[in-house]
Amino acid sequence: METTVLKSIEKWKEFLSNRVSEAEKAGMSEETISKLAYQIGGFLADKIDPKNNEERMLKELWDVADTNEQQMIAKLMIKWVKES
Numbered sequence: 001m002e003t004t005v006l007k008s009i010e011k012w013k014e015f016l017s018n019r020v021s022e023a024e025k026a027g028m029s030e031e032t033i034s035k036l037a038y039q040i041g042g043f044l045a046d047k048i049d050p051k052n053n054e055e056r057m058l059k060e061l062w063d064v065a066d067t068n069e070q071q072m073i074a075k076l077m078i079k080w081v082k083e084s
Contacts, residue, residue: 008052009052009054009055012055013080013081013084016077016078016081017081017082017084020033020078020081020082023036030078033078034071034074034075034078037074037075037077037078038070038071038074040074041062041070041073041074041077042062042070044059045059045062045063058073061073
């Protein structure tokens with residue numbers, strides 16, 4: 001995943017959109033998808049070095065956010081990919 005998906009924000013957006021769509025088709029609730037997005041966001045912020053300016057900005061926002069704000073960032077990411 002890291003070598004292709006994280007090289008551009010558009011590839012990441014497409015990847016995330018596909019995963020959200022698959023989760024919805026599998027019957028996952030929006031709340032469950034949001035919780036997973038929050039967990040993935042935490043993993044990415046802790047373990048993956050940002051590959052572009054957009055990812056760096058997201059990581060910096062994630063790092064200064066409290067738990068509630070991080071959950072909101074995750075929800076906004078899902079909304080972002082669903083509405084495009």
